Amino acid sequence: MNASRIRTGLLLLLSALSASVGARECAPSIQDGWVRMPPAAMPMMAGFGRIENPCPSPITIVGVSSPAFADTSLHETRIVDGVSRMRALPELRIAPDSTATLKPGGMHLMLMQPHAPLQPGSKVAVEFALKDGGKLFGEFVVRKSGE
Numbered sequence: 001m002n003a004s005r006i007r008t009g010l011l012l013l014l015s016a017l018s019a020s021v022g023a024r025e026c027a028p029s030i031q032d033g034w035v036r037m038p039p040a041a042m043p044m045m046a047g048f049g050r051i052e053n054p055c056p057s058p059i060t061i062v063g064v065s066s067p068a069f070a071d072t073s074l075h076e077t078r079i080v081d082g083v084s085r086m087r088a089l090p091e092l093r094i095a096p097d098s099t100a101t102l103k104p105g106g107m108h109l110m111l112m113q114p115h116a117p118l119q120p121g122s123k124v125a126v127e128f129a130l131k132d133g134g135k136l137f138g139e140f141v142v143r144k145s146g147e
Contacts, residue, residue, distance in 0.1 A: 026054060026055040026056070027054075027055070028051060028052060028053045028054070028055065028059050028094070028136050029051075029052050029054075029136075029138075030049055030050070030051055030052075030126070030128075030136065030137070030138025030139070030140075031049060031050040031051075031052055032049045032050055033047065033048070033049035033126070033138045033139060033140035033141065034047070034048055034049060034140055034141050034142070034143050035047045035048075035109075035111060035118070035124050035140045035141070035142045035143065036048070036104070036143060036145055037118060037120065037142055037143065037144050037145055038145060039145045043112060043113050043114075044110060044111065044112050044113075045069075045111040045114065045118075046104070046108045046109060046110065046111065047102065047108060047109030047111055047124075047126065047140050048102045048103050048104065048108055048109070049101075049102050049138065049140065050099050050100070050101050050102070051092075051094060051099065051100045051102070051128070051136070051138075052099045053094040053095070053096065053097065053098055053099070053100075054097060055096060055097075056096050056097075057096055058093055058094060058095050058096055059093070059094050059130055059131075059132075059134075059136075060091050060092065060093045060094075060130065060131035060132075061074065061091060061092040061093075061094070061128045061129065061130060061131075061136070062090070062091045062129050062130065062131045063128070063129035064109060064126060064127070064128055064129070065126070065127050065129070066111065066124055066125060066126045066127065067115075067125060068111075068114055068115055068116070068118070068124045068125065069111045069112055069113060069114055069115065069124075070112055070113035070114075070115065071110075071111075071112040071113060072109060072110070072111055072112070072126065073088050073089075073109070073110050073112075074088070074089045074092055074107065074108075074109060074110075075087065075088055075089060075107070075108055075109070075110045076089050076106065076107045076108075077105055077106060077107075077108070084105075088110075089107065091131065092107070109126065109140075111124075118142045119142065120142055120143060120144045121141065121142065122141075122142045123139050123140065123141055123142070124139070124140045124141075124142060125137065125138075125139060125140075126138045126139075126140055
């Protein structure tokens, strides 16, 4: 085998290894996650924050769960014919190098029937199921309404 073919083979191998390492370093994340406590005891709460996708490929969230709640889902509030309406989002696609913002009056988590009372400052674990079979984990801090 000549030196040129060996060098080409090594370069291809190094390139493949580099791409593989880069792919492992790229990971979507949850930033500034928080849960709004209702002003009175209610069976539902809302969660907010940012889902960042710094990767070169899109991600699609197809499910949400939390051990702290009986039911967790992704919702969106929209104004339709002058009326605020909320609907479940079956999936959320986040483009490469993009962020999805969960905020009051827009996209948010619906957190139904907490298994135990939550206190301001406590943390709630949330797991996002991705279409490719992966998982994205986030930690959401509980805040009083109005904070």
